[in-house]
Amino acid sequence: MSIVFSNVFHTYGLKSPFAFNALDDVNLTLEEGKFIAIVGRTGSGKSTLVQHMNALLKPTQGKVVINEWINSSDKKERTKKLAGLRKDVGMVFQFPEYQLFEDSVIKDVAFGPMNFGVKEKEATEFAKEALSRVGLDESFYERSPFQLSGGEKRKVAIAGILAMSPKILVVDEPTAGLDPQASKEMMSLFRTVLESGTTIILVSHDMDIVAEYADEVIVMESGQVKKQCKPEELFGIALQEYSLDKPHTYAFAESLRQKGIDIQSKSLKNVNELALAIKEKLNG
């Protein structure tokens, strides 16, 4: 499934005195089967953008085509029944709290598949599997989702979407609030999901993660797409104007370059790649 945005505008409070243009003529093609990161400063329109991918928001102008579905500002053009779209494009919100509502964790996670017609017994099996993938064991099944820690809530929200086996997984700041190990495990879980054929769309402020996992990165600024490229290309340029930082590895390589050690490696996904590149430079 690919996603194509054509001249998409989104104005919050349209026709009110508080009208605000959160998306400003977005044209964008997201290809199937890739790990795509969306970055950009606070308020640049990332969450607004991704909520158009499963029609939680509708464009105020323009259209988004997600395979056979059309999410258009024009009612006549818009696909009438969007339930199937919600199943195929799974979305984990920036604030997981708003996704939780059942009185137990297991019911909460099983809700998604059941909502799309899976019988309770099978849905519960899906839920158990999803919970174990995000690192929550049986002791969590009967607990109330509202009496969990911040990071535990996020894991439940992610499990709830994984249990539906979406074709496109959209995750908005999925590692905010996760501890370092949970964050790594979550990212490698997304990679496994990618390898099984699911497209991953990740919104993140963590450039280290973007450098390590993304195939492609999209930079948003003031409701517009400013760049779509490979991470190594983005991190080669000055990023301050987008309120972004380089990943630690690229920033360190840059400082070394200024002091006379020019590291050859193009990709510096993590400290190990950086250490190896430094070693090769010093020895060679």
Next chain:
Amino acid sequence: MSNIIEINNLSFSYEEGSKTLDGVSFVVEEGSYVTLIGHNGSGKSTLAKVISGLVDDFTGEVKVFGLDVDRKNIKEIRAKLGLVFQNPDNQFVGSTVRDDMAFGLENRCIPTEEMNPIIEKFAAEAGMSEFLDTAPENLSGGQKQRVAIAGILSMSPDLIIYDEATSMLDPVGKKDILRLTLKLKEENPKLTVFSITHDVEEAWHADKVLVLNKGHLVLEGTPKEVFSHSDELEKIHLEAPFIVSLIKALRNNGINVPDNISSEEELEDYLCR
């Protein structure tokens, strides 16, 4: 120097049979910047709630500003303590950003005519001036966090508790808030910061780091001391800051970085020597 937080053998359970906090003891000195790290569910937010008097029924001794955290003292303690919640939405009460901030100031008995300059100053410091008349629910995630922080800082607390207060800010925004906090500390040397975070880079710059594991305080010390235990930290779901991890990776590749190197600049100079 006096202790702003003094905790002795604190235990707390949400439900009988399992202890969320178990025999925790530590002190936080006046004017220091302390970070608390620990895995998901280790008890960090619970500890913040105990310190702020938001839960009863703990055992052990908890003193803030030298006062026991109990019904009798809680008003006096809260007048000087500001807690920024993990989820900013749990903090908002006003229908606009301005109202929300005004509500907090009203609680601190700031006269109405003095409110606006204070609100405008802190909204500007947090980069939210344009949004004073916006409803909090119509803000982006990061904007909500900025407002939550501005609201607490505007009340000029002597003790700030951040519970992952900048987790959704962009990298520049994170640095802005850190800089603002440090500026306020410079203006008020008594200001104490207790910051709960998963960001080990922030912890690396603190005066002191506390580490929780399953409700137990397992490590405590300067960042350098604490992060020298990188293998132990990994076992309890944590990691070392970039500089520590890089030095380790270099050593694994046969580059023998000496022990006295602890900043990126020192490491660069060593590699370029």
